[in-house]
Amino acid sequence: MKLFKNPNIIRDYLSGQSYLADDRLATTVYLAWQLKKPLLVEGPAGVGKTELARALARAMQTDLVRLQCYPGLDEAKALYEWHYQKQLLYIQSSRQDSVGWKELQDDIFSIEFLLERPLLKAFMSPRPVVLLIDELDKSDEELESFLLEALSDYQVSIPELGTVKAKHIPLVILTSNNTRDFSDAMKRRCLHLYIPYPTIEQETAIILMKVPQIKKQLASRLVEFIQTIRKLPLKKTPSVAETLDWARTLVLLGCKSLEPHTVRLSLNVLLKYEQDIEKVNEKLTGLIPEQNNEESEENQEEDCKAAAKTKSEQPLWMSRFDF
Template identity: 45%
Template sequence: MGPEERATASPPLEPDSPQALRARLEETGYLVDEGLAVACFLTVRLHRPIFCEGDAGTGKTALATALAAALGAPLIRLQCYEGIDATQALYDWDFPRQLLHLKAAEAGGVGDAELLEFQLYSPRFLIARPLLKALETWPSVLLVDEIDRADEEFEALLLELLSEWTVTIPELGTLRGERPPVTVLTSNRTREVHDALKRRCLYHWFEHPDFAREVAIVRRRLPDVTERLAVEVTRAVRALRARDLLKPPGVAETLDWAEALHALGATALDAELATATLGAVLKYHEDIEQARSLDLTALLASAPTGGPS
């Protein structure tokens, strides 16, 4: 286990209430409502994973980062993708080092095949991937990001791990963690995840925040941005979300746009500046072209401010 996986100091005590955890999360700059605070508290207290589902850019991945900071624990991330399997997620053997050891043993005249096999498949040659790292590291926060991009075979592997919190390695036996990591699974709902996996988890749906909360997020995460710019960027993003775009911008894009505008020295947003910086908030050519064809001055003036988009 490398130093990056170990907690560098004694972790703070687990929060004794949802309100206490909410306060800790907000200290990291991550603002949560009461429902999410309760779900996160139960995740920590009951050792149950939390399944976070919703549109991209609504803060699902950032929640895991904030929880790690709030709990004083390292964040261990597994990015899912099509075709991911146990060797990328659980463990693998360090074949080049095993080969070097084998050659050294042969040069040294080691003839005991059973001893040599025992040495080759010992923990010193085991490469712990994120799931095994999280099992071996306590405290830790495990992020399984975009589980909807993986296939059903990987879901089954993950379900087995979440059920028992053990990993069986044929050459070493069964490894059991001291305590389960705090686990966050995210999904952008590009496909439905199997009910059996969801049943192991607490569930929270992530929506775009309302106007006031989104402005507060920008102000908290980017304190150097003027209040006027934070308000106007948030209104502009909400106006874009109301259009028929291929990928409506999320909170992450609100932050990116505000940061880009601040880097240009802007303290307010106008149509000319908005047009010049659309690449910070829209990520598809078709969406940018649609935004450029609009009367941005009128669009920004009519941007909604109340309720979730």
């Protein structure tokens, strides 16, 4: 596959999918594909772990098969289930033909009666897919133990059918928000990648890529403000996803600069707890970065252009009067 010839190509393809990847990320993805190892991606919530899997699936032009983890998720829901209703109908219809139990058993426990869940679906796919096991840290340790066989040999055991090997080894992405540690056996089978909060330059570039309508100066001040409040003891630190939502909000509100009044009105888009909003509002004046001269001149120039456009659109009889 051309995408995985070298890390530079991976970085360029991800950029084409509006995902900014640094050299370390691109190199780790390259090694995960070449070594046929799962990639365990850890980091704070909302920094782009799940989006990495989506971007890779789009770049590979293949399917994204997602297993969303949660407490109580078991092997049956992750791997397969038997289609009991279909089996029952087949048994009832076979009674008329006096089919023996041995023959009947062979029929009803076949691939035709199998309901593929995400893991088996990825293994049975006729082409390589991206298998996303999302938020693995939310699942129980029993599921983690089950995944050890599946992710080491890319095969699973189904008692009625035997061992099922993957037709094509998928690109496996496991994500975690670091709510619990994994076993050494799981970590040994995976390559590890940690995605931290981006730098000011990286986050500004992400906003300009995802929200092209925003002005560069406003994006820079917005990121500087967010990176400052991330240092506060908040109940929930704003993520990159919330940064993008706030950037789109400011564009919708027609903001040209970061003004205290507008910030107060829209803080609930950025912060999800009232106590965090109150904490930021108390220090708001000192948190908003000062407007530089370049930004002021840019806003003045835009205002002049808008005024000139408005004046040019006035009827001829109005242009004779000085309003």
